[in-house]
Amino acid sequence: MNDTPASGSSDRLDQLTANLARVEERIGAACRAAGRDREDVTLIVVTKTYPASDVRLLAGLGVRHVAENRDQEAGPKAAASADLPLSWHFVGQLQTNKARSVVRYADHVHSVDRLRLVGALSGAATAAGRRLGCLIQVALDAESGTQGERGGVAPDGVDALADAVAAADGLRLDGLMTVAPLAGAYAGQPRAAFDRLMEISSRLRETHPAANMVSAGMSQDLEEAVAAGATHVRVGTAVLGVRPRLR
């Protein structure tokens, strides 16, 4: 077996095992520091740009949540992993014409940021007979009434979108997502950004109590997200390695 690709895959398994253990340690330490239970934070491993074989290895290591940001890549990868006990999260900017494809494999879409997308996802989920979990993506650096450069709705647009998701057939309003802004008042201040997201989440839960998912924190800032109260962290690089290209 040593000359087959299996030997390479055992190196990869060792690498993923070690990386996952380090990330698990970081999440555990952040939970202890914040006085939170480890079970209250879910790790989502972002597998974008990495092959389905990595998804399979991760599932074998106990990973249960994976995320992708491009439908063209995610669809085939999810199909190749259909036998694995995984939840798929879609976290990228989403065009309405991809909604039909995404609802086939995604359990959650974290990047709901405009009414047209709510309509497209609702129609697609209903046609597929599925109920899709939706998170509103908040662009903390976007001006009132606009969208963020990397997707997301400005904070003052959250309520209207949340109401639309909650009222839409085939959709379930699960919570909020953000990416720490690279520009604007929150640049370099992930903790302040995530605290702001938590405030918006608390207000949202006054009218939508079940919308309690808070998706925040990536490889660089997962500690700040756990400290602020995130329920889901989305970690790519720290588990899989530095991606060959920026996406």
Ligand SMILES: *Cc1c(COP(=O)(O)O)cnc(C)c1O
């Ligand atoms: C790629 C990506 C992540 C993971 O980022 P890392 O820095 O690799 O951990 C998290 N969230 C979103 C929306 C992403 O696109």
